[in-house]
Amino acid sequence: MITIENLTVSFGAVQALRDVTMQVETGKITAVLGANGAGKTTLLRTISGLKEPVQGSILLDGRPLVRERPENIARMGVGHVPEGRGVIGEFTVEENLRLGAMITKAPLNEGLDEQYRQFPVLGERRKQHAAKLSGGERQMLAMARALIARPTVLLLDEPSLGLAPIVTAQLMHTIHDLCSSRNLTVILVEQNASSALRIADHAVVLHLGTVVANDAASTVAADEKLRQYYLGMVE
Ligand SMILES: Nc1ncnc2c1ncn2[C@@H]1O[C@H](COP(=O)(O)OP(=O)(O)OP(=O)(O)O)[C@@H](O)[C@H]1O
Ligand SMILES: [Mg+2]
Known part of the structure; x- marks a missing residue:
């Protein structure tokens, strides 16, 4: 389990994450959703030690990750697939x-x-x-x-970016399979909320660095207000 508490991350005067508290359950897919600049990439980069927070803690099965070196965090079992694939x-x-x-x-x-x-x-x-x-x-x-x-934890940053809908659907299927067959803990960052919510167990919605929703994926998917204002899922 990953426990994130009161995490604040800044770039100079810009607070990319503000007092973010959330939990990520072992062996489950947690979607992190939100528009451009919501802080999704910053969250993943902070978990994998590439960015140091101003405040707050991140525990992986009770072990603190903040101020660990990225290579140690990778050895502790955190795999990171960056935005743009790398x-x-x-x-x-x-x-x-x-x-x-x-x-x-x-x-x-x-x-x-x-x-x-x-x-x-x-x-x-x-x-x-x-x-x-x-x-x-x-x-x-x-x-x-x-x-x-x-890894035991896989951080995926916008895997569907630039892919055709059919390819995205196959990819989401693969991510779901991987998670269940290996008991992998997945944090799936996506702007493509509908694709991510189809396979996620839990969903966190970020807006300008703060958590505006943190619930079962099915609950988030059914919430008209979230869909309209934060997820761009207008029917
Ligand atoms: N290296 C950086 N230097 C300065 N500001 C940054 C840097 N990286 C991110 N930010 C700022 O932090 C905020 C959050 O950015 P972040 O990249 O985490 O958002 P995101 O949710 O991943 O957005 P996107 O959907 O566009 O990938 C934004 O205001 C962004 O401008
Ligand atoms: Mg990003």
């Missing part, structure tokens, strides 16, 4: 996966085999440069690169 286009699919495996002592070949079983298209394209992949394939590679380090 795969290296000039590297082959396999080279990208090898990079992801660097922080684990688990045997590389087993890890590669496991990812190619999970994402067969990556196996077929293992020798191709990542720049040649489609958007959906690149997202799979970014996820596989995080998963090869065997």
